[in-house]
Amino acid sequence: MSEKVKVGLIGAGGIAQGAHLRGYHSIPDECEVVWICDVNQEVAEKAAAKVVEAGGAKPQITTDYKQMLTDSELDAVSVTTPNKYHVEPTVDALNAGKHVLCEKPLGMNADECRRMCAAARENKKILQVALQNRFTGAARFAKQYIDGGNMGDIYYARAWALRRRGVPAWGVFIHKDQQGGGPLIDIGVHILDFTLYLMGYPKPVSASGQTWDILGKTPGLYNPWGDYDRTKFTVEDFAVGLIRFENGAVVSLESSFMANLDGDPFKASFFGTKAGMDLNPWGADPVKIYTEQDGQLFNMVGASVPHVESAHVDEVKAFIKAIREDLPSPVPGENGLYLNAIFDALYKSAETKKEEPIDVSF
Ligand SMILES: NC(=O)c1ccc[n+]([C@@H]2O[C@H](COP(=O)([O-])OP(=O)(O)OC[C@H]3O[C@@H](n4cnc5c(N)ncnc54)[C@H](O)[C@@H]3O)[C@@H](O)[C@H]2O)c1
Known part of the structure; x- marks a missing residue:
């Protein structure tokens, strides 16, 4: 892949701003954050301001992740919502043909993880669990x-x-x-x-x-x-x-x-x-x-x-590298299912x- 990977955030709170954005910003030649979604508009605006501070163009903002997923230009998303809200955005994003880096734990239970892993397999997209250690x-x-x-x-x-x-x-x-x-x-x-x-x-x-x-x-x-x-x-x-x-x-x-x-x-x-x-x-x-x-x-x-320097940043770099070079998921969804x-x-x-x-x- 020669173009930059276009990324969106679903959930723009603590871990999204403290880890995922830092990771994406560390490799500006390889990816750009183009969408930010949070049910709390103010939080989304704050995260968008961080993208601009880091030298990026202002991302589009939404409070409904489904709107973001209709963008055919979008390649990948970070799912950085509270645990209860991992499964639906992850499955919807995979079904929309996006790669997903989902925060830990992958699901609230194994049945949720099964749905996510199946969606990744069916759509042949990367599902990575954010287990940075x-x-x-x-x-x-x-x-x-x-x-x-x-x-x-x-x-x-x-x-x-x-x-x-x-x-x-x-x-x-x-x-x-x-x-x-x-x-x-x-x-x-x-x-x-x-x-x-x-x-x-x-x-x-x-x-x-x-x-x-x-x-x-x-x-x-x-x-x-x-x-x-x-x-x-x-x-x-x-x-x-x-x-x-x-x-x-x-x-x-x-x-x-x-x-x-x-x-x-x-x-x-x-x-x-x-x-x-x-x-x-x-x-x-x-x-x-x-x-x-x-x-x-x-x-x-x-x-x-x-x-x-930062395992969080390195996990994000591994995600982008896997997308660009068509590699397997650096932290497969199946591992999240086992856990x-x-x-x-x-x-x-x-x-x-x-x-x-x-x-x-x-
Ligand atoms: N890997 C780590 O070390 C690490 C550290 C902290 C948190 N986490 C994980 O990250 C996830 C989020 O934790 P946090 O601390 O960032 O929480 P947070 O509350 O700071 O941020 C979550 C954000 O998601 C938003 N949100 C909730 N439902 C949403 C939805 N349906 N669509 C869009 N936005 C929605 C909230 O408004 C909030 O801004 C959790 O799963 C947590 O386990 C991981």
Whole structure:
């Protein structure tokens, strides 16, 4: 593709302005933002002003994304609406022949993801899930090490996205009907994607989990992320799960908005037949590798972890590159389906108290 990719935003709030626009603006020779949609006209105007500030022409503005999708010149959209409003714009955009970069989690549940993945397949368009942690320096470093066979078979991993006190008091994070879930679906999705990406995305087959909502509902508990109405807290504050995969591997997942623990660990640990590894996706801690050689044990620290200025920007660049060079989706919709299907099973298991099967067909 020699012409610039013409892009639109559906939802122009926090992540659209803070991440997606920055990404598009970083490659002005390859793409341009030509449409901005937000149900809130003022927000759309603010985002449009940012496009102009960055040197672009003023994009067209609408409060109805369907109007944007009628533009035959438009190639691609970012779907950056709250979780509840991912599925319809994504399916409509794919059916209108546009490529889609959709924010995480892909859907509120696996059934929504199935519709999105099917629409991408039927229309032969890219559906990318905005899971930026796999674009970090630590992710690149670990992926090369693991894919080089240095860990042997990874048979177990721990994934932690834990906050001691971090209930987002703004937006819709505490409302299950609009978010689909609590920390599991909001931040657990990041660490689980990071973990499964490094493990080569094995197919999940079943999961067992438990959730709690006691701290999140308790009035007066310290929450530096703002005050919120405890009576309206309908998501979990803490979720744990054990996920089994077709290749025999197992992952344990812990995610919280509130829990009594030391700090806010956000990291993954891998247990392979040749080595183990601990790392944080953003490189907040060193990449540590534990191995054995000739009867001696070694602890190694990654010393050439690449510096990545912004994983958000790099995910957007990967999206545009895939469109221009006709490449597969850098973060396939199917990965988003796996994640939502795992969450569905964990939430169900928390109710049934049984291990639940996982279906990722679409
Ligand atoms: N990848 C990340 O690290 C990351 C970080 C933050 C948020 N997110 C995700 O981004 C999404 C949006 O979160 P946010 O923090 O930007 O929220 P936000 O509330 O700041 O912005 C969302 C915008 O969407 C608009 N909107 C709602 N429904 C719409 C519709 N039907 N059509 C057009 N516009 C609509 C709202 O008016 C709002 O301006 C969520 O799915 C969230 O999980 C991802």
